[in-house]
Amino acid sequence: MKIQEDTIQQSYSNALKRKKDNSQSSCCPPQTQSQSCCPSSTTSELIEPISFGCMYLKSILMDYIEQGMTVIDLGSGAGHDLMIAAELVGPNGKAIGVDFTDDMIKEASENAQKNNLSNVTLVKANIRDIPLPDNSADVIISNCVINLALDKTQVFKEVFRLLKQGGIMIDADVIATEPLRREIKENPSLWCGCIGGALTKAEHEKILNEIGFTNVIIKLGEKDDVQFNVPELAIESGLILAQKPDE
């Protein structure tokens, strides 16, 4: 069965409504309710948006994001990591969220307003074709999104295009610890639940190296930060770091 992008959009629109009604989270499909998926994290004074991510990124973001930087969050959802990035870049920096689901864009805009973060911009776009200029971001972040993309190579090419020289990609995502079976890949519910589209570590390395990224580091199963682990389906959260070369 072919996975459709409008199915993914609808799934996340519904997931936001469900989470706001305080029931099941987005990236826990019915088949995998045993996983400890997407509990919300605690962050400073921020009024904290709902997280749909697969890893707590705050401490990693604090290591890489500095005042005055431009940060782009791919698949920013309700704005959980985007708000953290906006706080870290400060009033002279920019935090730009990109998402293709209307309800998520609206929710993240409202969350930026509630937090008085005037340095946040939301762009409604597909992450395979982002209407932002080349070489414009110091850091690109993404949390539990690229696995959902139908053409992941194209998304990583967009990341490369958008990053400034020396810029860093911080991508928390679901990683398959062995190649996924066809019936898992072709199940729309598992795809929308961040499982069916997961790449292996080796697949990530191949794509990123071929595009020209350097310093590619992929860490699986980061202890307390992991929000997603489904051993029976051979997937777990991972952190993918990569850099656009400096010259």
Ligand SMILES: C[S@@+](CC[C@H](N)C(=O)[O-])C[C@H]1O[C@@H](n2cnc3c(N)ncnc32)[C@H](O)[C@@H]1O
């Ligand atoms: C699992 S949620 C993660 C949201 C957010 N990163 C977080 O950690 O809370 C996936 C998000 O990616 C968005 N998304 C999925 N595929 C996308 C695409 N191809 N282009 C733009 N946004 C996409 C969905 O609309 C949804 O908001």
